[in-house]
Amino acid sequence: MDILLWLLLPIAAFSGWLTAKKNQKSRSMSTIEPPQRPLPADYFKGINYLLNEQSDKALDTFIRLLDDEQDSVETHLALGAFFRRRGEVNRAIQIHQHLTLNQQLSTEQRHLALLALGQDYQHAGLLDRAEALFSELIKAQAHQVFACQQLRAIYEQEHDWDKAIATTQRLMQSQKQDNAAELNAIIAHYYCELAEQACYQKDDATSSTMLQKALANDATCVRASLIEGNLALRQGEALQAIKAFRRVEHQNARYVSETLQPLQQAYQQVEKTAEFADYLRWVLSHYGGITPLLLLSEHIQHSEGKDVAIEEMVQHLQQQPSLKGLHHFVELCLSKQAADEENKLHLCKTVTEQLLINKRAYLCHECGFSSQTLYWLCPSCKQWNTIEPIQGMDGMV
Ligand SMILES: [Zn+2]
Known part of the structure; x- marks a missing residue:
């Protein structure tokens, strides 16, 4: 992969230069044709530094070039992305920060630079800064879908479920409901997270409200029924618990095995x-x-x-x-x-x-991750609703 990136770099530099030339050409069509300039020698110098693993010198060269060559924005975006992919996030940040400070950028170029810088911050774990940039882009109605997706990932990481819900709803609006069911199922999980938080704080009323919202967003949300059943069981409302647990069978029969132990408790309570x-x-x-x-x-x-x-x-x-x-x-x-x-x-x-x-009881059908605990968000591929009880194994183990 690294070798491929090395090979692509001169092409990226050259195509950036070509794009810049083209832009320059279209800008000056009505005036006088500019003289053809060769690819600046400093590009090759910079790439040479990169090939020799002298990233600091390469970085200095490219940043100097950026000041001299105002129309090489695309090249620098490519270079920044290249540094980020190599894990050299600080260098990517330097390049992209330098770009955003450039007063000559068009609005479109500035948005691209902000988007790239946001991704750098996200990689570096500077989530507050990344959040600010992606929010700025959404406000400017630029790259909304991508910015919403990144923001959603940040809020999930921060366990800020209210903001995750709002962002996912905004994402649904901007995607024109292409994958509304999938996003609604994710929103239901966010409400379940809020319900679990409330349960933990013994705030049963809030928990119930959150569960209702989860089910309103996704009627097949097994997790909401399980939380509701356990909550009712804790409150001594066995009949209500039975109703909630028995709902799972209609939501997704694969999870019925998860309801049986608490159901036993509920049926015992009502004799x-x-x-x-x-x-x-x-x-x-x-x-x-x-x-x-x-x-x-x-x-x-x-x-x-x-x-x-x-x-x-x-x-x-x-x-x-x-x-x-x-x-x-x-x-x-x-x-x-x-x-x-x-x-x-x-x-x-x-x-x-x-x-x-060590027998695994649950399996992610997206990435093959297996565990003894039921996770709603796969720890491996970070997708919701992909882990299920292993059906065959439940019987054959
Ligand atoms: Zn997975």
């Missing part, structure tokens, strides 16, 4: 465990999975005893072999304390335990 067992059987027959199986087994243990539970597990394991299922089966048998088999079973349990450690 409707038999109804919950029926629901588990229904989930098992429709979606399979290990979570409903283990919870059903727990229910059978309490209501009909260990022998029946073991018998059920044998049947399920034959139909749907799984490591977690086997582990649970061994635990069930061990708890019956059949003395002669106990040692063998202990060995089995140690093996299944070891095999289950």
Whole structure:
């Protein structure tokens, strides 16, 4: 990649020079044709410094050139971007800052320089400065879509969810709703973040309002239903919790496994465990999975005893072999304390335990990132709503 950049640099310099010449030509069409000038020798000097890894000297040469050659803006934009891509952000900032101070720039060129400088600041982690530049561009109605996208990324990084919402809404307006559903789903996550913050501060009323807004933006927002269910559960409103958790099945059935444990708690609170067992059987027959199986087994243990539970597990394991299922089966048998088999079973349990450690339960369908925790924003590819429970794995692990 680096070699390719090296090769492209003289071309960038030359094309910048050509563009400058063309601009100069079109500006002076009505007057006298300017004499043809050769590519300034200092360009080659500067590029030579770059090739010899003497970035400081190269930078000085190019900045001097910028002062002498007012029409080489495009070349300097290319050079600045080149420094940034090489990770030399401070040098990119120097070039672009120098450009923005140039009084000769056209409005369009100045906006391009501001855009580039904003990206430099963003790379350098100077988020306040980047935010100011991108906001200035939006105010000037220049490069609105790109500036909004960058601002959104900054606000996400700063966890400033209110501003992230406002920026995404502005982005939707400027993109004329090309990807409105996708952006609405992201806004719903921002409201979920606000709802979680409010939950954490025990401000349940704000949390509920934020969840309503999340669902108004994206009716399929699973996360909002999960937060709502857990909030209701905490408030002792089991029926409301059940309603919220059962909504997930219609929003995205892949996440049903996430609702089952809190649902068990809610059904226990209203003393409707038999109804919950029926629901588990229904989930098992429709979606399979290990979570409903283990919870059903727990229910059978309490209501009909260990022998029946073991018998059920044998049947399920034959139909749907799984490591977690086997582990649970061994635990069930061990708890019956059949003395002669106990040692063998202990060995089995140690093996299944070891095999289950570090098993990934969630997978990002965009970048392949896997984890044991459900993240709504993928830590690897930074996209929302791309991580899902591993369906097959849930059953086959
Ligand atoms: Zn990802």
